[in-house]
């Protein structure tokens with residue numbers, strides 16, 4: 001366990017920022033730098049079947065040490081960091097015995113991590129926090145997860161008295177640009193189920209996420225000199241405006257929380273001849289989700305009936321709520337819950353207002369809830385992680401392995 005911190009510091013100081021505009025996998029060459037180090041390390045700690053494919057997906061095995069047949073389970077985290085904020089030259093600061101006051105991240109730039117703004121800090125008084133120096137992100141998302149999985153595997157190798165089935169682990173590139181699961185070889189991984197170690201604060205356990213779709217609406221107009229436009233001009237901007245006015249005003253991200261879904265118009269551009277709207281649809285409930293898509297179609301039909309055929313709608317599904325894949329095998333959530341409780345953590349189970357790689361993997365045949373990795377304030381300079389939360393995550397992984405071997409006959 002004493003290697004957890006140095007391991008984490010080593011990973012975060014290796015830049016692995018991904019790039020949404022790249023067409024390659026991994027999206028950036030530099031992700032290989034961490035990938036290669038990890039492959040060496042996995043050999044070193046004594047794992048077997050260590051593999052890395054041409055897309056930098058790493059897999060490895062901790063063999064079973066029991067005679068009976070036990071399900072094969074997996075743990076997954078991602079190596080890349082968000083394109084939203086620099087991950088270059090990360091200079092982590094380790095603050096021992098946190099006193100509950102402001103943390104000056106960067107004196108010359110006056111960047112302060114304050115519990116006045118980030119109240120969550122207060123629950124970590126007396127603990128060891130790892131922060132940035134205010135100029136980069138930290139990369140606890142998800143290198144905390146990587147360090148936790150490696151450390152847990154090392155612990156199990158060194159403690160053969162803890163009985164477990166076959167454990168598979170995987171590290172993926174490009175999660176932050178939505179492609180972490182795309183080239184994941186579920187068959188090769190060969191686990192009955194898995195957990196992504198990619199949640200935020202200690203205790204988080206997630207098996208529900210949004211159903212997601214995006215829509216492009218194109219409005220075609222007819223430009224005529226404004227002075228002579230009566231009954232001739234069709235203003236695409238005007239129809240686009242009418243379209244917006246027909247969407248439910250309160251069902252937007254800024255007015256919704258918990259299990260409430262929304263429409264989110266995130267781009268609009270227009271001229272008389274042509275206007276375009278891009279929006280996303282999010283809803284945990286599959287029936288409501290379909291109803292939202294229907295509503296868009298009705299609005300568009302209505303406008304086309306009124307003005308002539310000037311509006312075109314294209315809806316594309318993005319990802320689905322993993323709940324429908326996890327519910328039939330709900331023991332996989334219960335095992336994680338029990339593992340947390342047995343190491344003194346109260347599980348925080350709440351629906352994700354977004355998606356995870358686990359949701360894609362669940363629909364690819366690998367049910368995959370998400371467990372906390374411990375960090376806060378992802379994708380920015382205020383990102384931090386308490387060492388104690390990471391240690392607890394290691395304990396949870398070990399316990400999940402142990403409980404799976406004990407409970408499943």
Ligand SMILES: [Zn+2]
Pocket residue numbers: 078141142175198
């Ligand atoms: Zn992540």
